[in-house]
Amino acid sequence: MSDIDGRRWHDMGGQTAGQIPMEGHDFALWEKRVDALMVLCGGKGLFTVDGLRRALEDMGEDAFEKHTYYERWIASVNQNLIEAGAYTLEELAGKMDEVAARGASYGEAQGDG
Amino acid sequence: MGERVRIRASMPPGHIRAPAYLRGKTGVIERSLGAFGNPEQLAYGHAADKKQLYRVRFTMAELWGEGAEAPNDTVDAEIYDHWLEKV
Amino acid sequence: MPHDHHDHLSPSGHPYRADNDGPLTYWQRMEIAVRELLIEKGVVTPAEINAQIDAMDARSPANGAAVVARAWTDADFKARLLADASAASREMGFDIGPLNLIAVENTATVHNLIVCTLCSCYPRNLLGLPPDWYKTREYRSRAVREPRAVLREFGVDLPNDVQVRVHDSTADMRYIVLPARPEGTDVLDEAALAELVTRDSMIGTGLPRNPQ
Known part of the structure; x- marks a missing residue:
């Protein structure tokens, strides 16, 4: 929420801003997976793109500034899946601990699948 | 088509797809796009009513007044009918 | 150096990228x-x-470029594209899923520019994922207020007699710009024309390349 007028932080059209940063990056595998999970879960009716956006918006402006695009997306995908009852927080906690115990890099932390 | 409409000026909290910079502004319906689920319900996991969606065209003069970069340039946006008021 | 992961390829069959290490x-x-x-x-x-x-x-700007080049060479296809860009893209064999696409045409007097001020809506099912700049605060904030200044940062300086039409993708539609066919391309075939169509020319932040 951006002060008195009620405009929310993500609603940026017309705001003052600086020069457009032109640098880009190739998407990493983990980012593509986040994207794929969003599309697949949407297709299966677990949540909608508006649900994705709503959770992103509710994270607030700090998250937009501090975290990358797909970091915010996985947080939002997870939030929506928890709300949809796809798994419990207990299950998530257990799985995240299990993943961390497998190795120190993304490649090493993959399961058997 | 060509009908003049104003975007509602209210600012409720929540997931809304009518951008703040268009609220209270008057434009012209450019085309009707059909009916789509209301994002204000979909965003919270609810079954959604179908809402008519319109593409509305605004002049830069209307949006930004004297400070417009080029008054006759335009912005089109898609707005659901519950955000439109007759002018 | 990243250590060697070639003994376990990623599930998509590609080697892990260095950033996975x-x-x-x-x-x-x-x-x-x-x-x-x-x-x-x-x-x-x-x-x-x-x-x-x-x-x-598999989705990339090349898909959109093929659509644009077809429209440049086939007036009937162009009419179908402007009437229903989703159907026209599917007609060319592109799997665009449920994408609702609208094509907007650049002419001698009109220049179109696509943005999503509320998030990062983009015709991803035709063009692939959007460039990073498209998702920035700077682009999203400024494109609807000072599109000409934005375009100058992309190297496009429009004359005053060209009207700019910005399209804010606020809901269920996605947009692709049909750029104007460059001068001096009469002898080029459809494949050669597609080579001139850049990603940015289909977002409206660029123009097609000129022929060699």
């Missing part, structure tokens, strides 16, 4: 956990995830 981040840990839980619960299969990644990888 950096320290595991909290968010990557969450991604692995969410993905594995969904697989264990039978919500998705590894094959579905791989297929979706491959489908997204």
